[in-house]
Amino acid sequence: MNTGFTFRGGLRAAVLFAAAAGLATSVPAAAQFSDGYKFLEAVKKREGDEVTKALSEPGSTIINTRNISTGESALHIVVERRDLVWVKFLLQKGANPNIRDNKGVTPLELAASLRFIEAIEALAEAGADVDETNSTGETALMLATHIRDGEMAKVLLEHGANPDKTDNSGRTAREYAELDGRTSPVLALIQSSDTEKDAGTYGPAIR
Known part of the structure; x- marks a missing residue:
């Protein structure tokens, strides 16, 4: 008797399990992902209408959602693909220009x-910290000095980059530029920036 009861109970459980499994597989795949995941996927695919719809929800903070694995935000995604139109769009919609991924890297x-200089400028104008450092204490201005990128250095200095901030070794962008010698395009820009600051502090320069 007990054997028959157990068999019928097991059969009933198997039927219920199969029905539940069928119901689960009938749910659209997209519905199984979070809104944040779908938003980041829409950004990756340049689905402007879907992104705009997500951002239009009252009280939405989805614009600063981050990938659960990498910590990448929408801004990281569009900077990575060098898409200035989307960078400006997200910043206008309130994206945090100082958001970090899981490695501590900001969009700037x-x-x-x-060497995406247009994005550096857009991010700086939106309030990005131009003196933010990586794990070695290197700032964007130090990077520009090392790779001798005068255009990048100019944009950073114009937005307040500090040439005297030290990295983990205790050296500054100014010192790296001086080590590079008089041919360094960044050294001349730093010196010019110093002159402009002095003129702004003490009045017009006398020629």
């Missing part, structure tokens, strides 16, 4: 590593 640091 990423833009500097890519």
Whole structure:
């Protein structure tokens, strides 16, 4: 008797399990992902209508959502693909220009590593910290000095980059530029920036 009861109970459980499994597989795949995941996927695919719809939700903070594995935000994604239109769009919608990924990298640091100067300028104008450092204490201005990128250095200095901030070794962008010698395009820019600051502090320069 007990054997028959157990068999019928097991059969009933198997039927219920199969029905539940069928119901689960009938749910659309997209519905199984979070809104944040779908938002980042829409950004990756340049689905402007979907992104705009997500951002239009009252009280939404989804614009600063981060990938659960990498910590990448929407800004990181569009900087990585060198997409200035989307960089400006997200900043206008309130994206945090100082958000970090899981490695501690900000969108401006990423833009500097890519020499994406237009994005550096847009991010700086939106409030990005131009003196933010990576794990070695290197600033974007130090990077510009090392790779002798005068255009990048000019943009950073115009937005307040500090040439005297030290890295983990205790050296500054100014010192690296001096070590590079008089041919360094960054050294001349730093010196010019010093002159402009002095003129602004003490009045017009007398020629």
